[in-house]
Amino acid sequence: MDKIRESLLKKSLASKIERRGKAVSLFCLALIVGVVFLIFYFVASRGLATFFQNHINLWQFLSGTEWNPGTTGANGQPDVGALPMIVGSFLITILSALIATPFAIGTAVFMTEISPRRGAKVLRPVTELLVGIPSVVYGFIGLQVVVPFVRHTFGGSGYGILSGTFVLFVMILPTVTSMSADALNAVPRYYREASLALGATRWQTIYKVVLRAAIPGMLTAIVFGMARAFGEALAVQMVIGNATLLPHNLVSPASTLTSILTMGIGNTVMGSLQNNALWSLAMILLLMSLVFNLAIRYIGRKGKLNNER
């Protein structure tokens, strides 16, 4: 009797495993979240030093156009105006996303809706392969092909926002394409069947049903692409010219946050103003990816609501 009682009251092995499994998986998740906070803490602790230790005015940092942390400007404070880099980063990100999006979505639709067989055989492997090409390689192709092309076609030295945009366009294209294709694939089959049964043409089905249903997923894809473009360092650094000047036009040399960051960090001494100012740039990068994310979540949620309605 006691034995039975005991075995009934005791937690079964399965429930023990269940608990352990849940705890372990929760721990993994907590670890990732912890890493994110750690990154924010570390970057912020360096990046904020510019403002608290070196007493740089935040507004001056964001709106100043002179970047030369080693020297003192006209107002007696070091020249740490990050505006040229901020403008450069934004321009290049938005432009490349604008160009890449129609191509990526068009290709993704082709892959999933029009010719799934060819899509699976040719396009998908190629795009997945291209995701793996190191950015350095893109940079050097940019240097050898894109920069001369821009110089001959649009004038200027060839280094600038436009070249950066072209390089980034090709770089983010595979990522956005394959993620959009995933989003389209995730649209249930019966959506399409229902639409076709109603007499809609293939294009009507794609445009009115499939694309709408996949909007949140595709937006995520685009933001992923934008985030990659915003954070891309080595490829852009090679073709943009890295001049800390406000870009006058698309073919004048400009710079991005990442390009100045990677160039400078090895030449400065930990804890000095020059170094802190660079960490402040890193902090802007960090905050921007935060903003990107929040924006996309907001749009994605709206898209979902529209779908359900």
Next chain:
Amino acid sequence: MNAKRTDKIATGILYGVAALVVIILLALLGFILIEGVPKISWHFLTAPALAFEAGGGIGIQLFNSFYLLFLALLISLPISLGAGIYLNEYAPQNTVTSLIRTTIEILSSLPSVVVGLFGYLFFVVQFKLGFSILSGAFALTVFNLPILTRSIEEALANISDSQREAGYALGLSRWETVTKIVVPAALPSIITGIVLSAGRIFGEAAALIYTAGQSAPALDFSDWNPFNISSPLSPLRPAETLAVHIWKINSEGIMPDAKAVSAGSSAVLIIAVLLFNFLARWLGKRLYKHLTAE
């Protein structure tokens, strides 16, 4: 009919767009391969790099790339598997979960430079690991975790609930259902996710420059004891990977054949990623057959 014509036009345009993208991508691939493949030889693949003479190879860098990839996956796979399982199977639908998801998305969109610099501050300086394989592997883990977690979660979410219900009906606990039924069923897509992320890790340079370092000291390939610093397995030696090598010789290289080495390395990198993709696809199919007893 109007709708029909629109349909035709749209289809035509889509064909055009897809063709254009394929042309761009193939031209890119072709450019790299045509430039690089003629430079590849057995000597090139195995010889150590030479700093200022022609005829150096990429043997050590190639090994470093694979070793780093292996270590990074070794660390990140269990963590992201756990996190993916929790998110998809256990997490309640509430604000906290949604906040956690946001956090992971933020991590995935962090610029690799920032990840690299964080790795430098945290692993290299704070933990005094120096520029080493271990620092590099941790940085790559940070970089890889969100991508992998996301793809695993998606893979799990695509398994229909009837599978889970079948598991419960058999009296399995949730955890057992997940590990015995759901994960095996999702394995092929999990593997695809791993491959995709592996490709990105393999080509990553910005996160490694300040963590795994930019030097590839000579290795003693007869010594496989990880506690010796000249052993290939030693996790505490600095390790320049292939992608970092391409970046370095293009920027600082003074060997006379720098262009050729960089073209050859790029081709090797792409071929490696290609082989990787094929292998994983094949493996995914095999595993699927094996685990689902089909």
Next chain:
Amino acid sequence: MKKSRVIQLLGLIVIGVLVGFGYTNREKTNAGQSITAVGSTALQPLVEAAGEQYSSNHAGVFINVQGGGSGTGLSQIQSGAVAIGNSDIFAEEQSGIQASKLKDHRVAVVGIAPIVNKQVGVSNLTQQQLIDIFTGKVKNWREVGGNNLPITLINRAQGSGTRKTFESYALKGHASADSQEQDSSGLARSIVASTPGAISYVAFSYLDQSVQAVRVDGVRPTETNVRQNRWYIWSYEHLYTGQRPNQLTKQFIDYVLSPAVQQKLVKQLGYISVHEMQVQRSAAGKVTAVK
């Protein structure tokens, strides 16, 4: 189920034994016998090559050389994290570094030459012209006797050793105008080679057929001219240590300064041996003849 448990356990035990075996059989002689040098990417190949030679002569010694940039090297040696900090510039020139706490070992000299694109049609400039070009006063090559081409400045990154040297000695301390920047010599050279009207500056070892090296006031950028300070755009390559470096570090630096390295490696890498200099220069830029 049970069987797989046993296999798992066995696997763990095997791994554990292997790790333990590896740990006990590690080359203990190596344990304390390694030094780490971090810093300048320009100096890295020299130290690396010297380190490899040194290790092959002294079994069991490992010289661990890492890049990261001069700033990284100096801050790492200042914090005591490494044995040697490689730098392209004097510690005195780097803000945030207390030079008095460090010991300077000059191991090589590097000459720096202005380079222009071949279409420019200029092979000689006066120093004043050079200053005018880099401060943005002169905008077209026509004004300095070249072809009708707009001037494109390619600078090195702020804080880079090459740029500091060039600004202090070629431009007499004038800061150059805001322009394109590149963080490496190789890239600067290939950009100058491919961009019409471009001008930049690189170390002698990067001079090649793809670009035109420029004479300044008629003086050729050659090693002989650097030795006599007739070509005054040059700088030292430094290995910085703490005030009291340990025995191994000292021996290694002596080795780098020995003829074995100075006569062969230093030359192969395109540097000039410190022993051949007929002048020396202080951190403040004062030049004196070597007795």
